[in-house]
Each structure stands twice: as structure tokens, then as C-alpha cells.
Amino acid sequence: MQGVPRGFSLTHFFPLLLLLVLPARANDSLAGTWQLLAGNLPGEAAAALTTTTSADPRERALAEAVVLVARQPLTDARLLEAERRLNALAAESDEVGAAALYLAGRLHQLHFSTPDYAVAAGYFRRLAERQPASPWAQLGLVKLALLTLHVLPEPAGPAARIAAVEALLPRVTRPPLRRDLLIVLGRARLFHNLEPDRARANLLAADAIGGLTGLAAADVTLQIGELCFRAGDDARAREYLQRFMAENEADPRVFTVQQRLRAMATRKGTL
Amino acid sequence: MSQGPIRRYPGWALLAAAFLGSVFWVFTRSVPLGDDRPVTLRIAHWQIEQGPPEGIDAVIKRYEELNPRVRVKQVRIPATVYRQWLRANFSGGIAPDIVEYGAWLDGLADFPARYFEPMTTELMEPNPHNAGTPLAGRPWIKTFVDELLEQRLNSPEPGQYYAVNLTRGSVRLFCNRELLREIAGTEVPPRTLIELRQVFARTTERARRTGQPLHALAGSRDNAMWLMEYYMGGLMIRRARSLDLEGVHGVYPRHIQRAYLEGSWHFADPELQAGLAVLQDFARQMRPGFLQLGRDEAVREFLSGEALFIFAGTWDATTLRRSAPFTVAALRLPQATRDDPVVGSQVMGPFSDGDNSTSFGFYLNRRGPNRATAVDFLRFLTSYEGSRIFSANSGWVSGIAEVPVPPELAAHLSPGDGYSYGANFIFAGPHLRMAFERNLHQLVGPQGTVESMASVLEAEAPAAVRADLRIEQRTANVVVLPQDARIAALGHWMATTEAGVAARLRLERLEAAQTQSEARALMIGRWLQAAEAAGPK
Structure with missing residues (x-):
């Protein structure tokens, strides 16, 4: 019989012990998977799913569907499979079902090689009617507004489209999403050169909700200041332009804003 | 007269001299074939003109003195092949820990979200390498003269900072x-x-x-x-x-x-x-x-x-x-x-x-094996000491506040x-630019005139501008698409756990950015539709 080699110690068995221990350390929650997906790491999320054991099956199925949508290479066949799974989940009216309906709409809005905006809008409408308070329904209403403004065949004409979106506004009750929709509405009015006063009111309402950061915040502040200047509301224009300068010292537009303030001073004889 | 041993055995004498010479070399001059430092960082960029490589080398030398466990290697890639090099290395999983990147690089719009790791948390804390300097105690982000304006403009996720910038210019x-x-x-x-x-x-x-x-x-x-x-x-x-x-x-x-x-x-x-x-x-x-x-x-x-x-x-x-x-x-x-x-x-x-915004941005490879060390090196590179070393050795103006601008470089800054x-x-857009470059001889050639150049451009521009607008639309969509999975994940995670304020803010910012990008892409689609309906210009 061969003897134990000299220098034997337990460390020689560490790899084997590790193998025995690993399954026992598998996750029993999907938190790690969601974090990886939130970090745009779908490959790692798929791997994490394989070590997750006792998560809620509906939540797990949702995570699997999201991984299907997020991983490359993405094909229409894979998206169809994702939609089938999402529709199965959407049969129940819980938060997983709401998320599934929302994502199914997004597949048709953006992910398939040929978008079908009418189908996407159908998903968002169904979700908003079924679970209006769900965060997914609220977000779906914002996406429905975008489709209505720009791509759905009806209503026709810019004014009618804007009116249809205005009608959706009371249904969007979550403040950050309401703010985003107000900005979209205001900019659509500017884009179509319709009702600049109402565009200004939309942006002011969005600013009152707050919470914007970075370039989005700078742009909205500057837009309000400039639109107020154009409308002759110099007091408010000055307030917003000065706020822009205070919050964005290194922005290359500071010089232009300074010129605007000078123009106002000349116009009114005050600054 | 008897001969000495050297004359009698010249071959052996030569061999002994060579041996002694080799021993001397090995013990006094040579370096080990393998690296004696356990951590190796690689930092890649395309600024291979005179100046920046020397500046970064000088910073590396000082950093290695302070950190005997770390070796930092500078990888210099010519600008002409940088995009291809970046794509190949990240796709192959062999990219350096730190790389230079710019949001304007054609065809790489997916990079930040896919391959880079934000440094937002670290940027909100003081840079430890600034202890004892005029920047001591300031959050790292407040040490950049423009508080990283470029990241506010171009970050794939609003509120997240993916890069630190080294310099500014004009x-x-x-x-x-x-x-x-x-x-x-x-x-x-x-x-x-x-x-x-x-x-x-x-x-x-x-x-x-x-x-x-x-x-x-x-x-x-x-x-x-x-x-x-x-x-x-x-x-x-x-x-x-x-x-x-x-x-x-x-x-x-x-x-x-x-x-x-x-x-x-x-x-x-x-x-x-x-x-x-x-x-x-x-x-x-x-x-x-x-x-x-x-x-x-x-x-x-x-x-x-x-x-x-x-x-x-x-x-x-x-x-x-x-x-x-x-x-x-x-x-x-x-x-x-x-x-x-x-x-x-x-x-x-x-x-x-020229403006005072900073540039020469370095990004963190999210799959790099030495994240903590890489962040620490970037902290040193953009610290008061590191920036002074870089500026003195590169001839480039530092992007860090309080770092003195050498008199000969003051003229590089615009007020x-x-x-x-x-x-x-x-x-x-790239197509319009190509049309311009292709026809430049119509303007500056021996027979060139302003009128002939304008006329040629007027003929080629409609197709070029449409193509450029389609690129704008595609780029907006490229940014939007991966955000769906991220929003779904964050949203569901928040609904099922106590994810906290930071996660909520992150979700709200992602949703806001996605909505505005989508609105932009859809508007561009309408412009294109209108242009198609109007027929050739």
C-alpha cells in the first residue's frame, strides 16, 4: 500500500472541500441577480440564476425573461420566447404580472427588429386599466404618451396628439414620472411650435416637482429662462438664467446666458 | 621566461572573465524575468504625441515608489487603430484595467454602459492622496475644475460618473x-x-x-x-x-x-x-x-x-x-x-x-481584476501631487483645481x-463631413471657388444629412435599449426589498433619461418621415 506522501496536510483537500461547500452556499434570493441586471451584467446574472435555489418561482421566471431580453446575441426568435413567458406571467394581477405586461409592451415598442407600436400601446393600456397604481403601469403610461405623440396613427395632427397626451397626464400620479411626462409635453409643443405659453407652464410644473440632475436639469432651467425671456417675463427669466449660471459655472453656455442677461438689462434698464 | 597562466590558457581566461562579468551583471544590474510585484495594472490611451506618455510615466514612477506591491504599465495605442483595438480587447476580455475613452468616438456608444464601472461613490468622498494639500478634505469630484462637466453631459446613466479627466486645453x-x-x-x-x-x-x-x-x-x-x-x-x-x-x-x-x-x-x-x-x-x-x-x-x-x-x-x-x-x-x-x-x-x-471643461478621460474596466488598486491609481493620478507631476512632465495643463498652471502654459487656457x-x-454628421472633405479641392484647389464648393455640397448634402440623422436616431436607441433590463431589475428589486434611497434615485434617473432619449429618437423618426414624404430636396 502506498503511504501518505510526505508533507501531507488538509490543504491538499481544499479544492475538494470547496466543491462540497459551494452548493450549500447557493443563493436563496434573487437580489444578487437583480443587482447584476441593474448593473448591465446579463451574462453574470444568468450565471447567478443557476446558483439560486429557492426563490419565488414567478420572480425567478421574470428574472429569466429579463435575462433573455438583455443578453446578446438578441434575435426575434428569442424575443418571441421572452414574450411568451411574459404573457404567462401577466395572467396574474400582482407586481410580477404588471412588470411582465410592461416588458411585453417594450418588446414591441423597441426590441423586435420591426416595432409594432399599436401592439405596444395595447399592452400599456391594458396594464393601466388593470393595475393603475402599479409603478409599471405608471411608467407604461409615459411610454404610451410618447407613442401617441409621435408614432401612433391616431389621433392625427400635432394639436390632437398633444391634447390626447394632456388627457393622460392626470393618470400619471408618481411625481418623477409626471415630471418626465411634463417635459416631454412641453418639448413636443416647442417642436410643433404650438402654444409656447403652455410649453413654458409644462416645464415650470416639471421644475416644481424637482429631482432632475446633470444635463437634464441644466437644460430645463435654461429652457424656462429663455422661454420666459421670449415671452417678456423678465423677472422670472432672470431668476432662472441666474440659477443656471450658479449651478453650471463651467458650462460653455454661461457666456451666452450672460449676454441674455445683458440684453434684458438693456431692454428694461435694470438688472 | 615562463608564460603566465593567461597567456598559456587564453580560452580559459576568456571564459573566466565572461563568467565573472556575468555574475557581476546578474547581481548588480539585471531584473527578474517575472515581475516581483504581485499586482500589475495596465492603463491604455491614444495620446502618444510628445508629453502625455512622459507625464504618465513620471506619475507611475512616483506611484510605484509609494506602492511597492504595484506595477503600472502604460499601454500606448495609436489613435488610428484605437477604436478597433478597444473593441477587440473588451470583446475578448483582455482589456486593460484603465482605458481612455471619449463619448464622441464613432461606433462605441455602447461602451460605457457595457464595459465600464461607475466611480460615483468614490468621487463623492475626499481623495486620500490629497491629504496635506490645498485640496485636503474636498470630495474628489470637487477637485476637478469643472466638476467633470463632460460626464454630466455624456454619462450613459445620469447622475453616475464613469470617468476622471486629466487635463484641459484649446x-x-x-x-x-x-x-x-x-x-x-x-x-x-x-x-x-x-x-x-x-x-x-x-x-x-x-x-x-x-x-x-x-x-x-x-x-x-x-x-x-x-x-x-x-x-x-x-x-x-x-x-x-x-x-x-x-x-x-x-x-x-x-x-x-x-x-x-x-x-x-x-x-x-x-x-x-x-x-x-x-x-x-x-x-x-x-x-x-x-x-x-x-x-x-x-x-x-x-x-x-x-x-x-x-x-x-x-x-x-x-x-x-x-x-x-x-x-x-x-x-x-x-x-x-x-x-x-x-x-x-x-x-x-x-x-x-476653448473652454474650461476637462478632458482626457480615463474609465475603469468593470471586469478588471484589480478594481481597488485601479481606483487608487486614478486617485493618485488626479491628486494634487500626481497632477503637478503630470503637468510638469507632459506640458499639458492640469484639470485639477489649485494645481498651479506653469507660466508657459497659461496661454493654453481660454477665459x-x-x-x-x-x-x-x-x-x-459623419456623412456630411465626408462629403465636405471629399470635395475640398473644389474650394481650395487651383480652380476652386466658393460657388463651386457650395454647389457640390448642395447636391450631395440631402442624402448625407438623411444618413447622419439616421445615425443620430440609432445612437439614441442604442443608449435606450439596455436600459430596459436595468429599469426592470431595479424596479423589481425595489418593489421586493428595502433597496434604499440610492437605488430609488438611480431608478428615477434611469427612467427620466430613457424617456427623454426615446422622445428624441421618435422626434428624429418624424423628421426623417417628413423628409422622405417631401422627396429629394
Whole structure:
């Protein structure tokens, strides 16, 4: 019989012990998977799913569907499979079902090689009617507004489209999403050169909700200041332009804003 | 007389000498084949002109003195292959820990979200390498002179910071000071376009008189395009302002493209013709055949004393200063003024020739094996000490606050005294730019005229602008698509756990950014639809 080699110690068995221990350390929650997906790491999320054991099956199925949508290479066949799974989940009216309906709409809005905006809008409408308070329904209403403004065949004409979106506004009750929709509405009015006063009111309402950061915040502040200047509301224009300068010292537009303030001073004889 | 052992056994003696020499070398001079430091970081960039590599090397040397466990290797990649190199290395999973990247790099819009790791948390905390310096205790982000404005503009996820920037700069007219004195009789640089044209005329006269090869401007296609970008941007400000329907005090390429397709501007417009006329005028100060030459050729021409000026970015300043056998002065390129006899009627006011925003951004490879060490190295690189070392050895102005600007570099900074509308009508998209470059001979060739150039561009632009607008739309969608999975994950995670305020804010910012990007892409789609419906322009 061969003897134990000299220098034997337990460390020689560490790899084997590790193998025995690993399954026992598998996750029993999907938190790690969601974090990886939130970090745009779908490959790692798929791997994490394989070590997750006792998560809620509906939540797990949702995570699997999201991984299907997020991983490359993405094909229409894979998206169809994702939609089938999402529709199965959407049969129940819980938060997983709401998320599934929302994502199914997004597949048709953006992910398939040929978008079908009418189908996407159908998903968002169904979700908003079924679970209006769900965060997914609220977000779906914002996406429905975008489709209505720009791509759905009806209503026709810019004014009618804007009116249809205005009608959706009371249904969007979550403040950050309401703010985003107000900005979209205001900019659509500017884009179509319709009702600049109402565009200004939309942006002011969005600013009152707050919470914007970075370039989005700078742009909205500057837009309000400039639109107020154009409308002759110099007091408010000055307030917003000065706020822009205070919050964005290194922005290359500071010089232009300074010129605007000078123009106002000349116009009114005050600054 | 008996012979000594060396004469008797010369072969053995030679062998013994070689052996002793080898022993001496091994114990005193050689380095181990393998690295004796357990952690190796790699940092890659394309700034391989003179200056930055030396600056980074000096910082690395100091960092390695402070951190005996770490080896840092600088990977220098030529700009011409950088995009392909980046794509291949990240796809293959062998990319360095830290890489330079820019949001303007064509075809790499997916990179930050896919491959880079945000450093937001670290940026909100003080940089430990600033202890005992004027920046001690300041959050890292507050130590950058512009608080990383570029990241606020271009981050794929609003509120998240993916890069730290090293430097800032501008575009300048570099001048051979001694030659200027000889030609103009003074070292006082020209301050207006009128004075500059006078110097051009004297230079031409001197070349004719002496028969020596001499031109006012070092010539190459690159330098000509930079000039074009500069003057066209300045002369189009009034038109750009008229296109700013959204009131954001600026125009993006998509606005310029839309306006063109709607017929709001043409190449026959007086502002555009004025810009083309300036370029034609400047091109005549360059040597014949400059369109076939690259920027290195222009640098060589300037360094050999065959050109009085070279117009370039401050990224070339170190190369020029270190290689020139004469004094190189960095001047602000004189701008067209309202009293200019050629283009004055199109001038609205001074325009920006550089701003104080920082650049030369370094990003963190999210799959790099040494994240903590990589962040620590970036902290040192952008610390007060690291920035001083970098600036002193590179000749580039630091992007870090309180770091003294050496007197010879002060001229590289612009005081923010000009309009900046982003109004580059000629370069509003890659296809339009290509059309312009392809036909440049129509303007600056021997038979070239402003009218023929405008006419050719008018013929080619509709297709080019449509193609560019489609790219804008695709780019907006590329940013939007991966955000769906992220929003779904964050949203569900928040609904099922106590994810906290940070996660909620992250979700709200992602949703807001996605909605605005989508709105933009859909608007562009409508513009394209309208253009298609209107038929060929």
C-alpha cells in the first residue's frame, strides 16, 4: 500500500472541500441577480440564476425573461420566447404580472427588429386599466404618451396628439414620472411650435416637482429662462438664467446666458 | 621566461572573465524575468504625441515608489487603430484595467454602459492622496475644475460618473516668434483677422523675394479642417441661434440636420459662403498639395522653419515646444470682427476658442481584476501631487483645481469670453463631413471657388444629412435599449426589498433619461418621415 506522501496536510483537500461547500452556499434570493441586471451584467446574472435555489418561482421566471431580453446575441426568435413567458406571467394581477405586461409592451415598442407600436400601446393600456397604481403601469403610461405623440396613427395632427397626451397626464400620479411626462409635453409643443405659453407652464410644473440632475436639469432651467425671456417675463427669466449660471459655472453656455442677461438689462434698464 | 597562466590558457581566461562579468551583471544590474510585484495594472490611451506618455510615466514612477506591491504599465495605442483595438480587447476580455475613452468616438456608444464601472461613490468622498494639500478634505469630484462637466453631459446613466479627466486645453495659433519678428518687424502678434492677413501678405512677399520655401501656415488636411471648424462655428452663431427653438442656448447636430432637410439653411447662405471664403483664404497660405498631407507633415514643416504659423490643438504644444529650434508662442487665433471687410457682416460677436471643461478621460474596466488598486491609481493620478507631476512632465495643463498652471502654459487656457452654440454646420454628421472633405479641392484647389464648393455640397448634402440623422436616431436607441433590463431589475428589486434611497434615485434617473432619449429618437423618426414624404430636396 502506498503511504501518505510526505508533507501531507488538509490543504491538499481544499479544492475538494470547496466543491462540497459551494452548493450549500447557493443563493436563496434573487437580489444578487437583480443587482447584476441593474448593473448591465446579463451574462453574470444568468450565471447567478443557476446558483439560486429557492426563490419565488414567478420572480425567478421574470428574472429569466429579463435575462433573455438583455443578453446578446438578441434575435426575434428569442424575443418571441421572452414574450411568451411574459404573457404567462401577466395572467396574474400582482407586481410580477404588471412588470411582465410592461416588458411585453417594450418588446414591441423597441426590441423586435420591426416595432409594432399599436401592439405596444395595447399592452400599456391594458396594464393601466388593470393595475393603475402599479409603478409599471405608471411608467407604461409615459411610454404610451410618447407613442401617441409621435408614432401612433391616431389621433392625427400635432394639436390632437398633444391634447390626447394632456388627457393622460392626470393618470400619471408618481411625481418623477409626471415630471418626465411634463417635459416631454412641453418639448413636443416647442417642436410643433404650438402654444409656447403652455410649453413654458409644462416645464415650470416639471421644475416644481424637482429631482432632475446633470444635463437634464441644466437644460430645463435654461429652457424656462429663455422661454420666459421670449415671452417678456423678465423677472422670472432672470431668476432662472441666474440659477443656471450658479449651478453650471463651467458650462460653455454661461457666456451666452450672460449676454441674455445683458440684453434684458438693456431692454428694461435694470438688472 | 615562463608564460603566465593567461597567456598559456587564453580560452580559459576568456571564459573566466565572461563568467565573472556575468555574475557581476546578474547581481548588480539585471531584473527578474517575472515581475516581483504581485499586482500589475495596465492603463491604455491614444495620446502618444510628445508629453502625455512622459507625464504618465513620471506619475507611475512616483506611484510605484509609494506602492511597492504595484506595477503600472502604460499601454500606448495609436489613435488610428484605437477604436478597433478597444473593441477587440473588451470583446475578448483582455482589456486593460484603465482605458481612455471619449463619448464622441464613432461606433462605441455602447461602451460605457457595457464595459465600464461607475466611480460615483468614490468621487463623492475626499481623495486620500490629497491629504496635506490645498485640496485636503474636498470630495474628489470637487477637485476637478469643472466638476467633470463632460460626464454630466455624456454619462450613459445620469447622475453616475464613469470617468476622471486629466487635463484641459484649446485650439491655438502657434507661432515661430523669431520668424515673426523677421517678417513683421515686431513680436507683437496680430490681433484681428485684418492684421493677420497683413502678416500673410508679408510672408508671401518674403518668400517671393528670397526664393526660400516659406508659407504663412503649415499645411495639411487636418489643420485645414480644424481651421474650418473654428471659423465656421464662429460665423454661424447667428443662424444657430435662430434654430434654437427649444431655447437651450445651443444646437445639437440633429437640429442642424433637421433644419437643413426642412430648407431652413443652404450652402448658398451668406454666412456659410463667408466661412468658405475664410477657409479658401487660409488655404492659399498653405503649401500646394497640402490636402494630401497629414498633421505630422504640417508639424514637420513648421519645425523646419518653412511655415510661420501652425493652427492646432494644445495637444500638439509639447511636441512643438520640445522639438523646435526656435521660440514657439501660443496665440489666440484672431477672430473675424464686425468691421472685417470680407466677412464682418456675418459676425455676431466673439466665439469660444476653448473652454474650461476637462478632458482626457480615463474609465475603469468593470471586469478588471484589480478594481481597488485601479481606483487608487486614478486617485493618485488626479491628486494634487500626481497632477503637478503630470503637468510638469507632459506640458499639458492640469484639470485639477489649485494645481498651479506653469507660466508657459497659461496661454493654453481660454477665459470663456465667446459664444459657444455648437454650431458646426459643415461637420454636423459623419456623412456630411465626408462629403465636405471629399470635395475640398473644389474650394481650395487651383480652380476652386466658393460657388463651386457650395454647389457640390448642395447636391450631395440631402442624402448625407438623411444618413447622419439616421445615425443620430440609432445612437439614441442604442443608449435606450439596455436600459430596459436595468429599469426592470431595479424596479423589481425595489418593489421586493428595502433597496434604499440610492437605488430609488438611480431608478428615477434611469427612467427620466430613457424617456427623454426615446422622445428624441421618435422626434428624429418624424423628421426623417417628413423628409422622405417631401422627396429629394
